Amino acid sequence: AQSVAQPEDQVNVAEGNPLTVKCTYSVSGNPYLFWYVQYPNRGLQFLLKYITGDNLVKGSYGFEAEFNKSQTSFHLKKPSALVSDSALYFCAVRDMGPPDSWGKLQFGAGTQVVVTP
């Protein structure tokens, strides 16, 4: 079964510093990986995804993620964090079943990011 792990409950970073949110995955076959962000009292919003191709994926709001097959990781990064990036971040992996299950994502526990001025 597919799964992802987010080892950090919370990440604290000062505004302007680089931000990294960690995610490792466990899948059989090729992974389809996603990052979502949740702001307070809102639904989850799509940031980026890795399906195949370039290991560095660029997404919304200046975020990018690096797929590393040897380390089974898909860490989310931003070169310079903003206070407005403070939110809950979820890593997710797609179910590898038939096409009608492709939206079925297995989410990690989430990592709270706190960016201080």
Next chain:
Amino acid sequence: DAGVIQSPRHEVTEMGQEVTLRCKPISGHNSLFWYRQTMMRGLELLIYFNNNVPIDDSGMPEDRFSAKMPNASFSTLKIQPSEPRDSAVYFCASSDPTGELFFGEGSRLTVL
């Protein structure tokens, strides 16, 4: 497009009462998902539909929970009778053919 629309945004009810949550997916999306989010258990998939047909309901906690999708533009999640442990934020999401999920703003349920 207005995105995934959920109602009500907030619901406070007493134990034993019936609760109905509603969802309108994005037009053209053929898959719909109901998730529940709590501090203790995180984000859990309850059930999902493809072309209005329930595909996997293994995440539905028990018989008190039921979900329907009578047409491509509407789904309901019903809890009857409700219990305090059902208190959570319930999200509806729909997906496009690439599998990208679009979430609604959620329905926050409090059962007293």
